[in-house]
Amino acid sequence: MTDLAMPALYLSHGAPPLVDDELWVSQLARWSADLPRPTAILVVSAHWESAPLTIGSVTTGTPLVYDFGGFDRKYYQVTYRSPGAPELAQQVAALMPDNEPVVHQPDRGLDHGAYVPLTVMYPNADIPVLQISMPTLDPERLLHLGERLRPLREQGVLIVGSGFATHGLPFLRDWTPNATAPGWSADFDAWAAERIAAADVDALIDFRAKAPGMPYAHPTIEHFAPLFVTLGASSEPGQVPQQVIDGFWMGLAKRSLQVA
Template sequence: MSEPQQQAREARMPAIFLAHGSPFLLDDRAWVAELGAWAQAMPRPRSILMLSAHWVDAPVTIGATETVPLVYDFYNFPEKYYQVTYPAPGAPALARRVRELLGPLGRVAEAPGRGLDHGAYVPLVCMYPGADIPVLQVSLPTLSPAPLLEMGRALAPLRDEGVLVVGSGFLTHNLRAADWRGDAVTQPWATEFDAWCADVLARRDVDALLDYRARAPGVRMALPTHEHFVPVVAAVGASIDVGERVAFPITGLTYGTFTKRSVQFG
């Protein structure tokens, strides 16, 4: 292995998918600690690319490249959650690189005033509370798995450039079925769907993942809509051409229906 190749290999960042929680996550000490410990266990990124369930927009759209106000995309929460800030530096160089990598897949748009939404900044507050790492958010252009897999694959070279590629969502996301009490009983369909995801991701079974709507048990209850699941497909895409380990740094279910399962590739 040449010296440049060795340096690239040593610098390679993981690609990850995380369960981003709601703004209430910031009051969950155990979950905050898990996210913080995960960040500490990974190499420190030079910059972060966020693909959040809360921004689905076609074509692929690049968000703000300078520090702008956050997007408080939630309603009827206590006022303190609208006072949370995360003034991370913008990442204009990363934006240029993303445009270069994704250009061959189609048109890339820009939304220079679009700040980080809660699917992006809530986990970052927990993982990198200093807000001192440049962050760029890019939209999901579709909910179809196959194009998102290719999008992740196109973004994979960023990992060798010190960029942490993050898919942010939830493997299960059924708000109507959630039980917000602290002693909620976990629903069997949520457990079954979570176990299926764990098996498919651990085996890197891309065919099953792309066909999850037909193959996964309990999918209709687990995912009445699909925007929270599909960021994991992009994360898999960023790992698909690399033989590397798969780990689950955070697991467990909360509110009876939500799996906290998060995934690290590499």
């Protein structure tokens, strides 16, 4: 590992009101303060599924993607004018296999899975940010994607898989921030914490069949899937991730981790 080397993160990114939660904001801010300063940030978000792999805007000032509804108007006025990352985009494309096409979508800005946590972790918006699509929901293929992206960490690139450790929105009954976690959310989160602590990637891959609380914890799996990009980007097979944030928000698990 070089002096520039960055970890890879899996963030439970939260909805736009995350920025109003003092505890969560303090946890994210403290986490980023403990990290080396990235040369750039590469985000794979639950909110952008597109195959083949697609590279978003590489220029400053592309509008954000307000991919949510029903919130206060102030959340649609948020800006995050981070520098573009054209060189990083070229590197990502070069790391992909020759037989897998890469598409560019220059008008695609950062979605809330990318910019909401970044407004807390890097509020000055002075680090280049690039978002790429999640080209599959297959955990093993996402592990391989993380492996391909791994060399970027040696150049100081912070790789972020952005999702939510549980995301059973249709089954929530209490939408207040301090709501008690439903059994399916608590059970899934406890299982995930145990399997992550054991570096049991095989069990995590098979979470749909093995994890308690399914399918309620993830009626669709796009919010757990970015975890596998992060795990694939780990520098050592079998490495135990550091679980940096735990607890619940609106009953959903906000467990977040990093791998060196």
